[in-house]
Amino acid sequence: MRFCMDWRSVSFDWNQVRAFLATVEEGSLSAASRALGQAQPTLGRQVSALEAALGVTLFDRVGKSLTLTPSGVDLLEHVREMGEAATRISLAATGHSQQIAGKVKISASDATAAYLLPRVLAELRNRAPDITVEIVTSNALSDLRRREADIAIRHIRPTEPDLVALKLPDTPAHLYAAPAYLARFGRPRTVSDLADAAFIGMDRVELMIEILHQHGLTLTPANFPLLSANTVTCWELVKQGLGIGIMSNWVAELSPEVERIDPPGFLPIPVPNWLTTHRELHTSRRIRLVFDLLAEMIGDKGALR
Structure with missing residues (x-):
């Protein structure tokens, strides 16, 4: 059952509220203290004081990890409105427009990073030019729980309970070859025609x-x-x-110089894709913007729009 309170009846200390909001959006007390320019113990005391004033627990603390409780989630939507209102007042006073800034780390395989992310990042530059993106290029799984990345594009479904994931369309992998190869060895008409073909081996x-x-x-x-x-x-x-190479249609559709050569009897290989982030990080405005943009730009057939 979701905890619910009429937060409007509570008297807030804005410094405590700002400490809570920064901790949620930055993902940890240490990151929030850097963002606000405050000492981490001071920030921690402000969050604890807010919990005491409200009589609720806002974070579950396991070691150095902080996870929002149901009460914290309920409070978040209200204080975020307060924070946005305060920002609008400040911006109106200074004449500046609202901006989303900061670093977001994206983990992706080498092919995804090289061929797919550039188009997403070009659009991100248009929408939020003050976001800095660091790409962690690796065919191994980045550990989101250790903050090696904020967002990961994975080929397997995450099982960790503190991660949230969005299922992206599968990207079927097919057989491809360049015209130069086909001119020398011919186009395969059946799977038996591939018995002596040369393939490019990936990994094992x-x-x-x-x-x-x-x-x-x-x-x-x-x-x-x-x-x-x-x-x-x-x-x-x-x-x-x-x-001959085996490649997902995501990448191959960006390479018009190759041709799909699946002969009858060869079944395309489905490649699953998951967009994953940490549950706490997904509440950060800049990380959520990047997460949603990645999801938005994946079409129904797995090709980037």
Whole structure:
């Protein structure tokens, strides 16, 4: 059951309210103290004083981690309105427009970072030019709970209870080749035509062979003369005609110089995608803006609008 209180009947100390709001939006007491230019112990005392004044617990504290309680969530929507009203008054007095500023760290695979994020970031620059984005490029999972990133684009569903995730459209992976490769070796008409084809190997060949076998294609390690754990490198090798590549349609649709060559009997490989952030960080205005923009620019078929 959601805790509810008539907050309008409570007398607020604005410094305490501002400390609470900054802690939520920055994700931690240490980050909030830096944002407000206050000592962390002072900020912590202000949050504790607000809890005492209201007679409720606003944060669950586990070690150094802070998680909003239901009471904290209920209060947040009210004090955020107060904060926005105070900002509007200040901006009206100084003649400035409202801005959203600060750093957001996005974790994504090398292919996503190289081929997909630039279009999103171009739009972000238009909407919020004072947001600074740091891209954590890695094919490994970034640990959001350790603040290695604020937002992650993952291929697996997160299981951690303190993370929130949005399911993005799957991005089917197909077989692609450049015209130069097809001119030398011909276009495959059946899966058997691929028995002697050269493929560009991504990461572990044994895993690729297993996955491709599940989708109708039987290959051996001899089919992979070129290997790289870097997806961008693999894709460039495909574009230059050195072999057949397996790539999601997100990336391939941005590369008109390659052709889809799926023969009958080959089943596209579904690649799941999840947009993930920490539950506390999702309450930050700048992180929420970036999170929502990433979700907005993913079309129904997985291609960026």
